[in-house]
Amino acid sequence: MIKFFLMVNKQGQTRLSRYYEYMDLHTRTILEAEVIKHCLSRSKEQCSFIEYKDFKLVYRQYAALFIVVGINETENEMAVYELIHNFVEVLDKYFSRVSELDVSFQFSLFMFLLLPASARLCDIRRNQNVATIGLNYVQQR
8 A cells, every 4th residue: 555655856855746645744744854865875886776764765766856656565566667657648648748847837737647656556456356366266166
């Protein structure tokens, strides 16, 4: 399950945040600062998956923006990595080249486009569960 979605610039300023579980404002501020510090300090050669406290971070850099997604331990990291890529592809269709200014001035559009992207991940997970149930049924026969 996705816990949060962040878009951050190279200076560490949060440009977009969406939380799927309740957190008070003080906890969000501390969490964002620590998560951003962990992701921005890594080199491009390092893995884009980080285990942090009780969840995993999946991040990807596009130009001057970092997209960071916090997920629980059971979520598939590669599916979330692909979700990030697909989200940026959709943004590129709208803006030709996504920039930090687009996030600032078209905030509501970004939030609108983020909803179906996160729903798509739920569809992927549901299809995996259906395939697993079908496979278990076939193996029992």
